[in-house]
Amino acid sequence: MVKVRPYYGEGSLSAAYYDLITAADSRLAGDIEIYAALIPAGGSVLELGAGSGRITGALAGEGFTLTGIDIAPAMLAQAEARRGALPPEVAGRITFRRGDMTALDLKQAFDVVICPFFTLAHVPAGAAWRNTFAVAAKHLSSGGLAAFHLPKLEIMKLPGPQNPDRPVMDQALPDGRRLRLFVRGRSFREGINRLDQVVEYALVDGAGRTLQSSAERLTFYLADPEPLAASAGLVLDRPPVDVGGMGDIWVFRKA
Ligand SMILES: C[S@@+](CC[C@H](N)C(=O)[O-])C[C@H]1O[C@@H](n2cnc3c(N)ncnc32)[C@H](O)[C@@H]1O
Numbered sequence: 001m002v003k004v005r006p007y008y009g010e011g012s013l014s015a016a017y018y019d020l021i022t023a024a025d026s027r028l029a030g031d032i033e034i035y036a037a038l039i040p041a042g043g044s045v046l047e048l049g050a051g052s053g054r055i056t057g058a059l060a061g062e063g064f065t066l067t068g069i070d071i072a073p074a075m076l077a078q079a080e081a082r083r084g085a086l087p088p089e090v091a092g093r094i095t096f097r098r099g100d101m102t103a104l105d106l107k108q109a110f111d112v113v114i115c116p117f118f119t120l121a122h123v124p125a126g127a128a129w130r131n132t133f134a135v136a137a138k139h140l141s142s143g144g145l146a147a148f149h150l151p152k153l154e155i156m157k158l159p160g161p162q163n164p165d166r167p168v169m170d171q172a173l174p175d176g177r178r179l180r181l182f183v184r185g186r187s188f189r190e191g192i193n194r195l196d197q198v199v200e201y202a203l204v205d206g207a208g209r210t211l212q213s214s215a216e217r218l219t220f221y222l223a224d225p226e227p228l229a230a231s232a233g234l235v236l237d238r239p240p241v242d243v244g245g246m247g248d249i250w251v252f253r254k255a
Pocket of ligand 1: 008022048049050051052053054055069070071072075099100101102116117118119122123
């Protein structure tokens with residue numbers, strides 16, 4: 001029986017190849033600019049689910065000060081490696097910490113809180129969402145903005161690929177190997193809006209032989225964020241902003 005690992009877990013290929021996959025995903029294009037436009041010049045940002053620092057590094061390069069929180073050590077290791085390769089004055093504007101966005105208290109207020117690329121959808125859309133909105137509100141200055149990128153319901157409901165042996169991504173690596181992604185299972189539960197997927201990552205050589213593979217479970221939850229955000233004193237600031245037809249960035253303001 002194939003062992004299924006958690007997404008972004010220790011030794012996972014989802015963590016090891018996160019940057020390569022997100023760079024190849026044109027549907028994410030423009031998300032960083034949307035966040036940058038929310039932040040006052042030289043402002044401070046708390047990023048919930050900072051991952052490999054894809055957004056953190058880019059925003060620090062624009063002069064903002066970032067604190068990035070993530071629950072996964074494998075992702076934080078990548079984030080620290082990215083930070084180490086940045087010019088010292090940019091790296092100096094970034095702090096990464098391990099933490100759980102559903103129960104965080106840094107005792108510090110920020111101009112903007114961001115929760116990018118479906119991070120909120122990784123936790124159940126009930127108490128965990130309510131707690132995350134409360135965490136965002138607690139870390140915002142009065143009038144500050146909190147942005148949450150959520151998947152679109154209609155995209156979550158799509159069926160998996162007809163042929164599970166056909167890769168949904170097949171990317172050349174600099175060393176001549178290829179990274180292939182297969183969706184091995186995909187099911188959506190109506191009512192609770194829960195999507196379960198098993199994604200297989202496979203490293204193959206030039207002859208197409210599989211050198212390493214890892215099956216990883218990815219679960220997304222979705223609900224209407226407005227009432228849950230309102231319970232934390234966050235009110236919708238503008239209509240949701242579409243990102244690549246795959247998700248929307250919801251921007252709330254602390255009343
Ligand atoms: C899709 S990645 C987004 C990374 C980065 N923000 C970006 O946009 O590239 C989602 C991240 O959320 C993190 N995450 C999931 N649940 C979390 C939680 N409860 N607290 C903090 N981070 C969490 C995962 O470890 C992962 O690194």
